Amino acid sequence: MPERDQEAVAHEVFAALADPTRRDILAQLAARGPATATDLATVLPISRQAIAKHLGLLTEAGLVVAEPGERRRVRYRLHSAPIQVAQQFLAALARDWDSSLDALRRHLGA
Amino acid sequence: MGFPDRIERTISVPQPPEKVWAAITTAEGLGTWFGHQATVDLRVGGAAQVTWDGKDRHELRIERLEPPRVFGWTWAIFGLPEDDPRRTYVEFTLEPDAAGTRLTVVETGFAQLAGDEHTRAYGGNAEGWQKELDELVDYLNAGA
Numbered sequence: 001m002p003e004r005d006q007e008a009v010a011h012e013v014f015a016a017l018a019d020p021t022r023r024d025i026l027a028q029l030a031a032r033g034p035a036t037a038t039d040l041a042t043v044l045p046i047s048r049q050a051i052a053k054h055l056g057l058l059t060e061a062g063l064v065v066a067e068p069g070e071r072r073r074v075r076y077r078l079h080s081a082p083i084q085v086a087q088q089f090l091a092a093l094a095r096d097w098d099s100s101l102d103a104l105r106r107h108l109g110a
Numbered sequence: 111m112g113f114p115d116r117i118e119r120t121i122s123v124p125q126p127p128e129k130v131w132a133a134i135t136t137a138e139g140l141g142t143w144f145g146h147q148a149t150v151d152l153r154v155g156g157a158a159q160v161t162w163d164g165k166d167r168h169e170l171r172i173e174r175l176e177p178p179r180v181f182g183w184t185w186a187i188f189g190l191p192e193d194d195p196r197r198t199y200v201e202f203t204l205e206p207d208a209a210g211t212r213l214t215v216v217e218t219g220f221a222q223l224a225g226d227e228h229t230r231a232y233g234g235n236a237e238g239w240q241k242e243l244d245e246l247v248d249y250l251n252a253g254a
Contacts, residue, residue: 087189088223091198092114094188097215100144101121104213107133107143108125 006085012061013086021046022054026063026078034067034077115221124210131178134202158183171197179204187223196222 016022024044029035037055041048055076058064063083064076123130133139137158141148145160145168152158158170174182181204184197198219205212 084223087187088220091188091190091223092117092220095117095217097117097119097217101119101213101215103143104133105121105123107139108123108130 006088009062009082009085010089013063013082016058016061016063019054021050022058025051025054025058029064029076029078034075036073036075038072039075115218117217117220118214120212120214122207122209122212127178127204127206127211130204130211130213131181135175135177135181170200173199174201184219187220190223 017026021044025040028040028043037048037052040051040055044051055064055066059066059076061082063079065079067075067077069075133143135150135152137148137150139148140150140158140160145162146164147161148158150156150158152172152175154172154175156172158172159167160170161167168185170183170185172181172183174180180201182199182201184199186192187194187196187198190196196219198217200215200217203214203216205214
């Protein structure tokens with residue numbers, strides 16, 4: 001049994017991704033690897049405090065994990081498991097068999 | 111629960127099963143209605159490559175081949191990294207009917223994306239690599 005209900009996990013992932021700043025933070029962590037709030041503040045156009053707040057929310061959603069360390073030097077890393085749960089939903093939508101089957105119908109009719 | 115494991119569609123077409131079979135199993139057919147180009151090695155265990163717009167490419171691994179009734183293959187899951195081993199299974203079933211052919215397509219396996227066991231193994235690997243890389247960095251820093 002999953003620890004959290006899948007629907008709840010997906011809800012948190014999509015809510016977290018709805019904010020452009022949080023998407024930027026996740027994109028930075030994906031591209032560059034673990035970083036502190038201070039590191040992120042040097043590459044993103046918002047304050048360290050605002051980033052720390054977003055990191056708190058992302059941690060609650062399970063999308064980032066704080067590595068143990070002294071308070072100001074805590075590094076955050078991307079945690080992909082909840083994203084994979086949300087991706088199950090997206091993958092089924094992306095298949096779009098309706099379009100493919102319409103194309104097949106047209107192909108057979110030609 | 112809004113999480114489908116399975117997508118199922120049925121359509122009826124006025125052509126006989128043999129014609130539909132050719133459309134879904136030949137390079138000419140798959141390269142026309144499904145993708146923009148295709149190659150097909152039509153045997154169980156064989157591969158079909160389907161290319162969209164000359165760049166987006168999918169490899170179908172043929173699993174079931176019972177002409178002109180059942181054509182089944184697996185392919186990679188949209189959005190996952192290229193080396194992710196998880197695949198979904200797609201099965202076309204053709205049944206002759208009064209009008210021509212009743213074609214059903216079923217794609218299953220989306221639920222494995224949330225497979226806890228896999229997630230744990232995969233997450234473990236990802237974290238393992240991070241540790242290895244950190245160690246490599248420490249090693250290099252120490253030596254420099």
